[in-house]
């Protein structure tokens with residue numbers, strides 16, 4: 001039976017949910033105001049397998065989330081869509097000591113048993129590193145992961161939402177204030193509002209454990225127009241460097257906890273990002289800054305994402321708290337929400353990611 005479903009938020013979670021629901025023939029409306037959206041500001045590294053986070057539930061989400069991209073790209077191809085926003089380019093992790101590199105390598109070998117999409121793992125000599133990335137300047141130890149991928153979040157949501165429209169869905173660029181009248185118009189409502197979940201649930205009397213974190217990222221234009229096949233570079237510390245094709249390189253991103261929902265571009269911080277990028281990757285010296293992206297990530301107090309039903313609301317679904325790995329986990333979470341909104345079972349254990357810990361009714 002066709003359902004009438006509203007999705008509030010058109011970042012990676014909302015756009016993926018909308019795509020899968022519209023694909024099944026459901027009537028979908030996506031409301032997305034868009035200011036500060038994390039997805040379209042994001043750098044886009046998909047390489048969760050060597051993370052040292054010990055949270056097993058998060059790791060399952062991230063690892064299965066990375067694997068889900070294959071399915072998403074295949075589904076888009078079947079629908080005549082374009083999945084060039086995603087590319088398996090390989091990733092290079094830089095570590096300060098040979099011991100740390102070896103530990104990561106061994107962790108990777110173990111995790112690869114359940115995650116073949118990780119591909120080949122190789123500790124690179126300085127010569128091998130320079131052969132792969134001639135402009136790199138580092139004495140650090142390098143570990144290459146062939147399955148690492150990069151993603152253009154903005155291009156991805158644009159493609160998914162174009163498919164939604166093709167499937168008969170509607171997009172509306174407005175801010176929604178949630179109330180009972182709005183909820184009654186739909187068979188199900190999905191809140192994919194990222195860092196703005198506290199604001200949208202406030203009128204219904206809920207307190208939400210989510211805070212915003214500012215992220216700034218610089219897009220530089222180099223003359224290396226063939227850089228689309230280069231691997232992404234992940235040094236220890238804040239910045240990553242992502243050559244993304246046509247000479248463009250993303251450098252970022254900051255993690256500014258004290259700035260919350262502020263989305264102003266700060267020249268000092270941007271210059272610092274550029275300096276760090278240039279020092280690591282000499283190809284960036286003299287490159288032109290063509291854009292600075294600023295977005296707001298959503299964090300819970302224990303850094304875990306959640307999704308499922310809003311407590312006490314059988315037709316109101318939610319996901320948030322995706323933090324700095326939301327491009328990795330977001331499509332799989334959006335897919336789970338689509339299944340639930342369509343009356344199907346989730347493919348992940350809902351009890352591991354319950355919203356109840358983070359969303360409570362105010363007394």
Ligand SMILES: Cc1cc2nc3c(=O)[nH]c(=O)nc-3n(C[C@H](O)[C@H](O)[C@H](O)COP(=O)(O)OP(=O)(O)OC[C@H]3O[C@@H](n4cnc5c(N)ncnc54)[C@H](O)[C@@H]3O)c2cc1C
Pocket residue numbers: 008009010011012013014031032033034035036037038039040041042043044045046153174175176177192193194195196197200214215216217252253254293294295296297298319320322323324325326327328329330
């Ligand atoms: C600079 C930066 C770099 C990042 N790099 C990576 C990375 O390398 N790898 C990775 O895995 N992740 C990365 N992330 C994290 C990732 O981008 C986010 O976790 C993910 O995009 C969150 O997706 P979302 O759909 O939950 O929220 P969002 O993308 O923020 O989307 C939420 C949308 O809801 C809209 N909205 C909210 N409330 C309302 C309302 N009431 N009415 C209408 N619209 C509303 C907002 O305007 C917004 O457009 C990065 C994030 C940033 C900011």
